[in-house]
Amino acid sequence: MNPGLTHILFISIALFFIGVFGFFTRRNLITMLMSIELILNSVNLNFIAFNKYVWPDKLTGLFFTIFVIVIAAAEAAVAIAIIINLYRNYQTIDVEKVEELKY
Amino acid sequence: MNLLILILVPLITAIAVFLMRNKEQVKWTAFAGASIQLILSLFLFKAFNDARAAGNTAQMLFEQQTALFKSWNISLHLGVDGISVAMILLTSFVVVAGVLMSWKVEKMTKEFYFLLILLSMGAYGFFISLDLFVLFFFLEIAVIPKYLLIGIWGSGKKEYSANKLALMLMGGSALVLVGMFGLYFGGGKSFDIIQLSNIHIPVATQKICFPLLFAGFGVFTALFPFHTWTPDGHSSAPTAGSMFLAGISMKLGGYGCLRVATYLMPEGAVEYSNIVIVLSAIAVLYGSFATMMQKDFKYINAYSSVSHCGFVLLGIGMLTKVAITGAVMQMVSHGVMTALFFAVIGIIYERTHTRQIDEMGGLLKVMPFTATILFVIGLCSLGLPGLSGFVAEMTIFMGSWERTDMFHRAITIAATMSIVVTAVYILRAIGQVAMGPIKAEYLHLTDATWNEKLATMILLIGILAIGLAPFWLNNLVSPGAEIIMQKIQLAK
């Protein structure tokens, strides 16, 4: 049985929700960031799968994936910088402990 | 006469006041501006009558139109008919008196006069605009000055009152706004009152929008049960503030109910007329009974305003020409009367430092002038012939009686009963304040000063002019009422 679009989509959706779940539950900011990467990767998977199986003559999906990867890298860079600064101020990167701003 | 000048004079006055350096300059500038405006409105009155006498029978005179927002069909469309002229006269009288009554304001004088003049500008603009958008603009422009006047210069629980007033009025104008949209989209995308009056607005729209507009404007004119800002607002406001509020602002609502709600949506008016008159009859009676129980002098006048403004709405709701004429007359009459009443209360309060009527007594002995005015105004309030209240109320009664069915008759009779209750509470108040034995601590009190005397005399002239010779007002107003009635007749 050859893997088809459905299978890949299934994986990507699973990945998406794993990412979402991780984002919701992990306390460590870095892990949360990683969860987001999972979400983005599921998107990438989507794009590539669609490109390959549905629109093989249009390469938009591939290009989009590359851009997503780039942006994700930039985002991670900035996010980590922010987290470092946060760590300086809070001495922790536990997201539960960072909630001075509320209500 | 170019009507724009009626907006520009207050505007320039306000700016001038803002630029003045010391208190004296501020006061005199404001007074000069208000006086010029008074002269202008008298001149307008004359010009209007001359034009009518010369055979100009157009619905609106001195019309002018400048496009403001072309894409919305909004234009600065100005024009007056008899009703607006009457209201403008009222406003100018009250404004001059209000300025004079504030002569002793020490705290932030400049700001006080600035806001006062701004408030008056709103009223002038409201009465002369023939475009709903512009009308709404002027309606709202007055809200914040009221809020600040009460909140900064007021007394008692002023913050609460100011908030309540601003929010309720804002709520009222919110309803007006929605109603206006109904007119706009139901009437061919135009805000122009004259244009709208020539278009038949779909009855379904009218049924939705009439109550919105009427209730919205009704909030301004203390329609039961939206009147609760009135007592608190009036009583907390500084003297001039109360005068403006009761004398001018409440009239904006009545005018709106008439010119916008009833005139533009006659079918709606006919449809809801019964509800309107029931509510206003409740306001009339209930306001007067509630007044009977008040102990604070300003509350007395505030509740009595609820009752008197009930007559305005009653007259409008009755949908006969005479009743509508009466309603407008009542607006003018009550405006002058209540302003004078608040002025007198202000004069007394400034000296006795209490507004509880049972703490006063016998002031006729030390303050004969003020107390005499108090008598006159009380009698005017209870509808003594020769003073303005009588004329207006009787016209409303006469007009209401033209509705022959049992329901309208019963409402009319119920409303007439208020003249007795009014007598009760007015005499109670006057008896407590001016008559009876005087307290020792009040023996040294002095009578009104020149500015107070001048202010009261100006308003008194208004009261007497209407009370002694009502025909001029009647001739001024009734053609306007006639036009409104024609539309209602069609709708019936």
Add this chain to the structure above:
Amino acid sequence: MPNPIYIILILLLPLASFLIMGIFGRNHIKNASGIISTTLLFITACLAFYVAYGYFLEFGKVNGVYQKLIPFKLTWLEFSKGVSIDLGILLDPITAMMLVVVTLISLMVHIYSLGYMKGEERFSTYYAFLGLFTFSMLGLVVASNIFQIYMFWELVGVSSFLLIGFYFEKPSAVAASKKAFIVTRFADLGFLIGILILSFNAGTLDFQTLIQRLTSPESAELKSAVASSFLGISTLSWGMILVFMGGAGKSAMFPLHIWLPDAMEGPTPVSALIHAATMVVAGVFLVARLFPVFAISSPHALEMVGNVGAISALFAAVIACTQTDIKRVLAFSTMSQIGFMMFALGVSKYGGEEGLGYTASMFHLFTHALFKALLFLGAGAVIHYVHSNDMKDMGGLRKVMPITHLTFLIACLAIAGVPPFAGFFSKEEILLAAFHHNKMIYWIALLTSGLTAFYMFRLYFNIFWNKEHHAHGEHHGEGGFVMMMPLVLLAAGAAFAGFIPFGKFVSSDGLPLESEFHLQFSIVPVVLGLTGIFIAMLFYKKQNDKSDKIALALNGFYKATYNKFYFDEIYLFITKKIIFNFIGRPAAWFDKNIVDGMVNAFGNNTLAVSEKIKSFQSGKVQQYAIYFLSGVIGLAVLFIYLWK
């Protein structure tokens, strides 16, 4: 036709007096104010006499019928076509007669007050009020329009209010003035609704047109007014009854009489002018003014007038027998006499001999004005001297106040109906009219006239005889020339006015009415009157305890009478307890707690809700993301599955 300017001047001069005294009196011409006012009023009175003379004897009659003339009319406020309030002058016999009465009594009171009110701080204000009252009263009598009469009606009420409350530092005076105003105001409410009914059904407010439309049998207005009905009474009758309610209030008819005794708190000359001679007869005047409508189209209403008048007459007379405040005795006597006038109208018919009651009523109005004013002024002189209103503080004053005594006696004889004084003639005519048309009322009237004689002489003996007076030092009893002159003049009137052939001038239809004198008919009332006087003499001429014994014997009844049958208390209960507690207080409570409460509750609930939902903004970024995702899912579910 006289120059209308004269008649207008009759109104304007008192008004001028009011304005001048009101504006300048206090500061500029305080001492001269009395003289100026009196002078102005003197001119007014002369003009009034001139006009009345001219009307009755020169131009008023055309073909033997007195005409209703309208020399002046101004449209004051036009409601719709044909319905307008006009300020006009309607000149007819009763107007002319009233012009004389009002100006005459007012002039007397003006003169009298020069002495009586001397030294009063608000001397000029007093004269200003008198001027206002005279103006309003004159306006009332000349009114040509039913709304005009209502306007002046109110003005009269206000002047009465101002004058009763003249001693404004006295709480009782303040209370009395308020009471007078409010009670009459309540009655005026009926009047107003009556006007609304009449004017709507007749399509006019003008008296002449109104009467014409509501009396001529073929007029459509009359037919519709009679045809429609409410609660079984025709609309027209409702209108007339309500109009009469106004009249009853002003004229202190039962049960709206409670204000009149209290109104005696005002200065005594004022009582003489307003609460005896002029204002209180306004109700009678009103009924007389609309008499054709009452008599022709609305007999039920007229019957009611008669009954109310009769009841009031008897009721007041009974109470008058027990009062000790001399002014209150006079007040109840006034009420009783007005009752006479009322039922005289009530038993009358329109036109010819049948209209005798109308003439009699007007005649009695005229004579009563003279002798009752005299009585009040006399009482005023007494009070001025004794400084008390209570007859217990008086007695034996005949020696110190001879002129007062004499004039008072004349007045008492006149009111008791002893021939040949004025009251005799007018009362005889009334009794005659009652005898012919309503026996029940006749008997009541007869009883009442006997009681009248009794209580008047009770008053007289208690003041001037009874215990011996110990003169306080050098004090001279009489009040000086200005106070004496009106007494003498009025006494002359009270003595001789009965000889005027009144029926020739005033009658229901304008045709002269020849009234005959029936000797045999007069015997009963006169004898009854003399009996009353005799009993009074027996009880009160010398100090004795007979009267107390009788009072004791009648214990309960006496008490009830002394307390005016507790009417004040009933009214007080209704107003204070019922209206204040069950309407006013709940209204105020409702407003404060429900209406206001709803607004506040709206605000508070908004705040409370905002406090409650604050936990959504928990500060936890993961929760934010959960809300975000649920938002997405919610939207997706809503719009993919549900909304379609």
Add this chain to the structure above:
Amino acid sequence: MNEFITLMKPELLLMAMIFILLISKLGVGFNQSNLMKLIQGMLLINFIAGFFMNGEGQLFDNMYHTSSLIVLEKNILNLGMVLISFLFTDWFKKCDHLAEVFVLMLTALLGMFYMISSGNLLMFYLGLEMATIPVAAAATFNLEKKVSSEAAMKMILSSAFSSGIMLFGISLIYGAMGTLDFSEIPALLNGDSLQVMAFIFLFTAFAFKMSVVPFHLWTADVYEGSPIGITAFLSVISKGAIAFVFVSTLYKVFQPFHEIWYNMIMVLSVMTMLVGNLFALRQQNIKRFLAFSSIAQVGFILIGVSSNSIQGATSVIYFVLVYIFSNLAAFGVAGLVSFFTGKENIDDYKNFYKTNPLLSWIFALALFSLSGIPPTAGFFGKLFLLTSGASNGNYAFLIIAALNMMISLFYYLKVVRAMFMDKNENPILPIQINFATKIALFVCGGGIVLAGFFGFVFDYIQALVK
């Protein structure tokens, strides 16, 4: 080449500025104050240059397109940027990393420009991220403040999450239609569930950026924690830019779905107004307060968007213009107070009028404008939004909106009341206002008072929208 310059002029200018600023860090030796002047001058020139030499057309295979309307929108944002640089002069001067802050802000602005001009979802995505990430970095620039880093963290994580979801939506669009080009999408939309789902996912990204309830939760925290200049930037420029894109995307690209998004917007708008208002009611911190008030404002913008008419689009743009003046004035005053006294609580403003009448008036005007009270421009802006929204005849919706105006007035008045009415022994001391700041305040004040009366502005925008 020439066309390239004219069409991309706004972006090129921004890029030039960014380069200059980067170079200035290489030790050219500007001191803070001169650097500030340089920045202000450049921004001013940028703003003025925005009015000249503009073209219409598209580049890069329709990835990038521009029109007079888009130029106008960019100019509006430029204006906001100028005002921000003037208003917060004092804070910027004191900031150690002045150049970096501006580099970040300008980069974000550049991203917004791309976003506005985008003709393709890829371009849009790039623009969006470029507009977000730098601001998150900038938000932490009160380096030593805890809340500042917390705000930045919340912003970057939330926006990453949101863009993840959006990307998922975009991928679905791609899967369903095979194209991401704006001009090709409308023809392919057929109401398929997958498409609707994709649309909703994409939509939430807009909703997130505009802080529509329930995607708004980051807003208040970030606004409160960030340095006030950044907050102002976020609340005015970011929001304005996204509103522009939102309108054009919905109206042009997703027009076939307008029934869906009309209902969606209606629901969200009611929620947004209510929640924004209810939360704003109880705020004490002035920045947080303004954050919630701006959420409520978004509800009103949505009403205008919902109308799906030219007038609706015009009203939104007009409102953003007005909103820039009013909100920046409010933030300007709050920024001054916060900078000089460190006080950010509404209670601290008690009796502010006595010591700082000018600032009080400006603040009050700004608040009145925000609450939509005449004669301020906010009145006109809000009224036009409501009017265009009313064209659907949905009265219940309108009444709720109108009543929300009433609620919002309550909390705006709370601040006014504190400034003008309440007594206070120790009011904030008189503040020395920098000349540049003063000018900016006056411009804002003037804009608030006068903008409404120039009807031609609205007509001009409408002509462009057509």
